[in-house]
Amino acid sequence: MVLARELDPSASPLDYYGYELRRLREHAGLKQTQLGDIIYCTGSLIGQVECTTRVPTRDFSERVDAALGTDGTFSRLVGLVLRSVLPTWFQPYAEMEARAAYISAFQAQLVYGLLQTEPYARAVLGVRSEGGLDAKVAARMERQRTLDRENPPLTWVVLSEAVLHQEIGGREVMRNQLAHLLSLRRREWVQVQILPFEAGAHAGLMGSFNLLRFDDDPDIVYTEDFVQGHMTANPQALREGSRRYDHLQAAALSVEESAALIARVMEERYGHQPVPDGREVAEVVVQR
Template structure:
């Protein structure tokens, strides 16, 4: 039998979630195994979440809300929980990203986090987070919910051509990732441009960066190093980086030509080609 941990609900969003889950489950007269049976998971998983040993997912939270009739309490809480498990240095940016009305990003090596597939994100995050990979992936996927809002931010992505060729997770993962980028062409508030190798030197050679705009707050420039992020609203930095971003947009392929390049790379580099014996291989 699992040892019940004494939870302080004021310690963190996860502790508050854990405390409320236990309280409302007991109030409903259900044992952990009984609640688990209702929402199609094990009682031990319920116990780990109630003890703060496992981070809940959004799907889990929605099923708990339905089972306990909480009126969406856990579905609202889980966003705070998942944001709280992001790296400490990244959390302030994630909060600002969720509030932005216009996001401009240049990415020199990887697909932007808001556009990553689950498998691509798992491959990227698995390099530095093998022990907490499921939690890290869930947090990244939850960030993407802002694109599905009734009033989503405008997202403009300039993606270096190198990101199309850097094989993350293997050919199948890359093929699915590039297919996902192509599927986003129909999104009204989202544009993707590829900066081709042929451009040579360009305004983004110092690395990836993001520009966030808000309805009522100053613009923010964000960049990061290996284990830290830097945000600034300095007017001179915003001016310089905004001009730099405009230059990247001007030198990048048009959205239509970018989609054609993505499709070509997807088929030629990550498509399935038959071996001499007729078998298909990636």
Template sequence: MANVQSLDPSASPLDYYGWELRRLREAQGLRQGQLGEIVFCTGSLIGQIETTKKVPTREFSERVDAALGTDGVFSRLIGLVLRSQLPSWFQPYAEMEAKAAYISTYQAQLVYGLLQTEAYARAVLATGEPDGLDGLVAARMERQRILEREQPPLALVVLDEAVLHRPIGGRAVMRAQLERLLELGGHRWMQIQVLPNKVGEHPGLAGAFNMLRFDAHPDVFYTEDMMSGHMTADPQVFREASLHYARMQALALSARDSKALIERVMEERYGDQDDPGEHTLA
């Protein structure tokens, strides 16, 4: 008899997901390989998800719901599972971000997480050499679902020009990322401005920060360092941050000029020209 790994469904959302998947699969009289054939994956992957060795995706969850007739059980669970993959110190912010009606962000080093492509996010997250990179990437992509709502949050984004020039993931990844910024900037609920290098000193020199506004919750100010995040609903802090942000918006290029700069950097820096680093000398 095969050795079946026991699971504690109360240990974590991922354990509960795996436990439920095994329970409902067996209730249908399906082996792992049989379910895999139905949802277009291997039986091995089914086993890895059931034993929490792999983190499921939203697409997988939707297919399993259809295959097992589970009325959206796994599609509802997957959001909780993916959120649990975020660092524990970041989870409170992610929960507040998902409820925000207005998001204002200044980013000095990187594209804001909600605006990142999957390839860009993977390159960023890989720098920490995490064990569960796939889960972290999936969790970051899951956060972006708030932008797909019928009424997404209004988003104001100020990016330091350095963000456009830092070649995260290489030329192809950066080109796709800048194309994504141009796409998002075309939505009426999002405004993207670039703070040009020529500005010099400005109120954001201390680093990136986010401000969240809500319809029925105190406003929140958030920043983070290398190891943790810091969130506060102190009204005085929020007022001061709002003043700094307004000054930075005034110093930044207009949305139209920012779009032109992003397009120029995309073509000049990440175009199709040969990369000298890809050639060797004889």
């Protein structure tokens, strides 16, 4: 049993979440173990969330809402909680990303965060994590809800072919990650192109970058170094970023050719694994 401690609900989104969970649980006349039994977890986990030593997931929050009849209170709060888990320097970008009308991303080494599977994200974040890995993975998965909103951003991602060959998390993780990229073809607002090795020297040699465009706000360009990220709306930087991205798109394979390459690498390097509905791989292999 986790010992209760006093929380200041104004201290952070996580403190507010824990405070409200304890308050509404007690109002319902439930002990931690009783609520845990209802939502299929331990009473200890309930206590850890209430004491802010454990970050709640979206699934946990939805189960709590159903158990306590709180009309989506915790499902709404968890988005703020998980965003607060992100590095302080990254939070402004995540907020802008969630509101963007158009997202253009070039990634030289990794699958773009919005397109990562959970096991792939866990492997990536686990390399430099000093703790709280579960919370960091949950926060990255929460970011992906941007693609599920009512009016999702048109998202165009160019990946270096190196991304397909860099084995992150093992063969099975990579196989499923590439299958996920193929399954995204069902979403007409998400497009993936592969920049092949044959392209040689290209406009992205200086590193990965993202462009965010908005209906009402100034556009921004985002880059990262090994310490933190940098976001700017400087017109000259935007022009240069847009020019480089146009060159990368022109040098990349078409969307259809890119899907065929992804399927080929998935089969030849990581072994055969059908994608969720069993159609995409067959379709793109026929086109080769």
